[in-house]
Amino acid sequence: MRKRHSTLCVAVSAVLVAAIAGCGSGGDEAPTAGGKTVVTFWQQQFEDYQQAWFKKQVTAFNASQDKITVQVQVVPGDTWAQKIKAAQAAGKAPDVATTNYGNIPAAVANGEVAELDGLMPAESFTDIKENVQSFVTIKGKHYGYPMLVEPSTVLYYRTDLVKAAGLDPDSPPKSWADLTQWATKLNQGKVKGMTIASAAPDLGWSSWGLQYNACGRLPVADDWSKSTATEFCFAQVLDFYKGLYQGGLMPKQPKVGYADGAPYGQGEVAMMAGGSWVVGQLKNDYPAMIAKTAVAPFPSIDGDQTKTTATLGGWTLTIDAKSKAKEQAAAFIQWLLAGDPAIMADFFKASGYSKYTVRTSVDKALVDNPDASADPFMKIISEKVVPYGKAEPAYPWDISLAFGTAIESAMKGSTDVPGALKKADSTINDVIKKQKLAGTAPTR
């Protein structure tokens, strides 16, 4: 009887293993449909106009030749991580995916993305602007083709309310002290002085620029060997946020996250710290607000506006290292991002010039565009913010979240500033130790 049971167990296990193995099996050839090689493309969901633009361009690419068919799928941002991981685990990751600059070093270290240098012409890479080259390069090799950059932090303010408060809209605040003073004067009734991130997951990334601004660095040693979060300058960052929150100068229960400019668009705040993408949101969703809005570089800790106040985030297209259609995927990226400059010029037009080019040839294509050259927001952001922007950090998100949590703790009074930084320091050192990060900072 026992023997019969054992035999049964072995048989069932064998069937299960075979079934599971069968699920993951596949050939070495790239899939085809109607004689064309199929390239799967996952696009993270962004603003509505971006989905429409990608769809239009994919259709145009598919019609432009008869060897490749690109299948685009839009994936919401909040399900991206679990969906891509599940696909990777099953060996069914998309051939092409949108990847942000910050994730490229970790993806390269883990062997997830293919090197593009052998797949795309060399001149495509020389067209990339000098300050963006390093964003997609590891040890001199390119692992993603950049699409755009967008500064994470710009100051938006209502010129009508500023005038009404007796302030000069042509002379926006330059230092953090000035900003607090403006917010205090603009804090009238139900309209709050300003809005800025107040939740750890938002603070984790949106405060990178201000961390650079106060300290010239992020709270980790350059070689990622230890935390530097307890340095005095980081306490100044926490004090700045704490002052705005505890002073009642910003909404204490924001309805949306940092990336969403709706509170400003709906007139609930007089000033807003927001990414450059909010320009596009205002133009599309709150056009009446454009005439009474001005933008400026976000104030600096000491008023020096040549110091970094924003990181340059943005998106690239990468090719999966296990893709069976790497050459075809590269051909699509070449056509979309590195080919005719008019294609990307069309994208920046659709964005309301709220995002910034990464290729010299696209800049040239936009020079003759009167809309682009006349856009007041684009001029200020591209001349006064982008040149001083820095790349997003490449270290794991846990470190950014630890610092974001420290800022939130100080803002909401869970602990004092030294206590919050001490906890962040301990968490960051723990991450460094357990993830064996010391000495692994990527070489561009």
Add this chain to the structure above:
Amino acid sequence: MTPTVAQKVPVRSQPPGKAKRRRTVVAPHRRDNRTAYLMIAPMVILLGIFVIWPLIYSVYLSTFEISFYQEPVFVGLDFYRYVLESPEFWHSIVIGLYYALLTVPTTIVMALLLASFIKSLSRRAAAFMKTTVYLPAVVSTVVASVLFVFIYQDEGVGNWLLGMLSVGPVNWLNDPHVALPAIAVPGIWLGFGVTTLILLAGLLDIPENYYEQAQLDGAGPFQRMFYITIPLLKNVLLYLFVTGFTLAIQMFDLPLIMTGGGPVEATNTPNLYIFNSFRDLTPYATSFSLTASLLLFVVIGAISVVVFRLIRSDKAVDG
């Protein structure tokens, strides 16, 4: 004397050898066992495929740093140490327990009172009340979360009511001390209906003559509650406490939608913590969240054992 059915049916005698052979082939208890095994086989096979095998495989995988692109690195029990040393993991367990403490006893006490009230109503009124009380149970958690987010806004109903009492406004979802109790309110609201109906079923099972006898002996409502109702509902209460605690500790969607685990991790329940750990794209994050899930399974099992111990289960006498 009237003969019984057994006496009426003639018993056919069989050759001894044949009868013996038949008993040897399939004894009655064996036949019963075979039927029982056959009946539970589909469930055992499904459990094996979808629960036991993945669990065993997960334990095996937890000894590796998993990469989907490179050879997994064997790390032994390192990730168990990392999880057990993680203050955030233990903090999330505390948050889960706190949430369970806020919701489970409150739900049960309120449901018991309401069930007792419904029991005393006429049939028609009771039917109406049962439907009304059950309604929140069919509302999706997502809808309830969004609804309560609106209620908790600065100018929402919550602060409007407090304003009438000249109190507030309260930062319901953005104050670390208030956020979890604020999330517990929709949690109680959602679970209240089912708990009430289960307790009502238990109450209706208690013979009415117990109460009549107690009343004759001069027992008041509280004495009847503590000496008759609660002891005879012990098994039902045990079920509600165990399932309530295990479900409450694993609460995921309310904090995900209403607060994202904040402010300052004040609503970061264990499942949400594991989910957020998993979202990081590194191999470390994958292995860490897998191991944390396995340890959470152990922790929840241990808590269930404690609840069983605290409320000793007895079979109701003559229930």
